[in-house]
Amino acid sequence: MKMNKVTVVLGAQWGDEGKGKVVDLLAMDADIVCRCQGGNNAGHTVVVDSVEYDFHLLPSGVLNKKAISFIGNGVVIHLPGLFEEAEKNSQKGLQGWEGRLKISDRAHIVFNFHQAVDGIQEQLRQQQAGKNLGTTKKGIGPAYSSKAARNGLRVCDLVSDFSVFEEKFRVLAGHFQTTYPNLNIDIDAELEQLKGYAERLRPLVTDGVYFMHKALNGPSKKILVEGANAALLDIDFGTYPFVTSSNCTVGGVCTGLGVPPSHVGRVYGVVKAYTTRVGVGAFPTEQDNDTGDLLQSRGREFGVTTGRRRRCGWLDLVLVRYAHMVNGFSAIALTKLDILDTLPEIKIGITYTVDGKPLPSFPANMDVLTKVQVTYETFPGWCCSTEGVRSFDELPSQAQAYICFIEKFLEVPVKWVGVGKSRESMIKLF
Numbered sequence: 001m002k003m004n005k006v007t008v009v010l011g012a013q014w015g016d017e018g019k020g021k022v023v024d025l026l027a028m029d030a031d032i033v034c035r036c037q038g039g040n041n042a043g044h045t046v047v048v049d050s051v052e053y054d055f056h057l058l059p060s061g062v063l064n065k066k067a068i069s070f071i072g073n074g075v076v077i078h079l080p081g082l083f084e085e086a087e088k089n090s091q092k093g094l095q096g097w098e099g100r101l102k103i104s105d106r107a108h109i110v111f112n113f114h115q116a117v118d119g120i121q122e123q124l125r126q127q128q129a130g131k132n133l134g135t136t137k138k139g140i141g142p143a144y145s146s147k148a149a150r151n152g153l154r155v156c157d158l159v160s161d162f163s164v165f166e167e168k169f170r171v172l173a174g175h176f177q178t179t180y181p182n183l184n185i186d187i188d189a190e191l192e193q194l195k196g197y198a199e200r201l202r203p204l205v206t207d208g209v210y211f212m213h214k215a216l217n218g219p220s221k222k223i224l225v226e227g228a229n230a231a232l233l234d235i236d237f238g239t240y241p242f243v244t245s246s247n248c249t250v251g252g253v254c255t256g257l258g259v260p261p262s263h264v265g266r267v268y269g270v271v272k273a274y275t276t277r278v279g280v281g282a283f284p285t286e287q288d289n290d291t292g293d294l295l296q297s298r299g300r301e302f303g304v305t306t307g308r309r310r311r312c313g314w315l316d317l318v319l320v321r322y323a324h325m326v327n328g329f330s331a332i333a334l335t336k337l338d339i340l341d342t343l344p345e346i347k348i349g350i351t352y353t354v355d356g357k358p359l360p361s362f363p364a365n366m367d368v369l370t371k372v373q374v375t376y377e378t379f380p381g382w383c384c385s386t387e388g389v390r391s392f393d394e395l396p397s398q399a400q401a402y403i404c405f406i407e408k409f410l411e412v413p414v415k416w417v418g419v420g421k422s423r424e425s426m427i428k429l430f
Helices: 019-027 079-092 112-129 140-149 162-179 187-204 208-217 251-257 290-298 317-327 397-410
Strands: 006-011 032-035 044-048 051-055 068-071 101-104 223-226 264-272 275-277 311-313 331-335 345-354 373-380 414-418 426-428
Touching (some): 006 019, 019 044, 019 223, 019 331, 019 426, 051 079, 068 208, 079 187, 101 187, 101 208, 112 140, 112 162, 162 187, 317 345, 397 414
Parallel strands (some): 006 223, 032 223, 331 414
Antiparallel strands (some): 414 426
16 A cells, blocks of 8 residues: 655754754645644754745745645644744744644643743743743743643643633642642633634644544655754753753654554754854854854854754754764755855864774763863865855865765765755755
């Protein structure tokens, strides 16, 4: 029996690699575009006809008027954030999103008090350990904690009997109030707000498992999955504890959508031509110097969700190779190559050593990662603009050599190279 397979786009570093642009490119002829994990801690920017759209919960493919956008069960949804995001993008030109958005009835809900708890937890970490995790304070961790503790509430609860939902909500809110005595929750006001959202949400809700089953086993369809966050932020495989609270590697596609592994097709890893990280945590190739400042300013490296300044450094292929081990990338999309245009010399991290001994693999222990010494391969820069380039052959020979080195090191082909902000700036190599 012929099966449809999903094409997956995943971040291969610490996020902010430009996944939204790649998804926008692939979504142009997709039938369904899915989000499988994370929440509105994600930030994907898409530029179409010089208009910049910012997505946090909505799949980036919602701009395709012919595609269904699906938010899967693995996503945690802050309803005020969802509808506010839709309204902001509608003012920029997004039309008819309600008619093409579907939301899994099994998706968990992020409540306002989850967000308040997120902020309190960060304050406590700072006071007790002198170091917070650098979360977005969007309530993602507390919501996934409720899910794991089995006292969370799902979309299906909200759109069912509201009196039953209200009872469960009061119990959950009371649990957090007991745990955090300084937490201020206006339970009645939030319930009234949620009652209104339930009516707006009900037409969008579907049985996600059945929806995906029909899509995978019915007539031929192009199904695209947009990963949020990135491999090194994965709760299991990332730089723990400075990670997010979901599985943002390829396994999250199966658990977050109800997709059998046999239906996973091509997996594209999105890699920025250098490395960035928001918040705290180890960063071996970070350049806390003029080079880092130049990458930050030229790349306009500020978080889409928080506006925080991103830390910048050289491309780290030890890290990307580790992401490939976990995800099995079919090909790489290399973004923001043009940001390197003015550098006379460019480096790529290729090995880690600790106390003079090479590390055979990417370390799990963050205390070890903070001590690594990075060995670099150095390349001459091309010192000319690549922004107008639209084919590999048009790239300067030094830029071509940079790309070829990445392919050879990872043993993964580079399928696209980004030299600008719009989908048109993605050079397709094969």
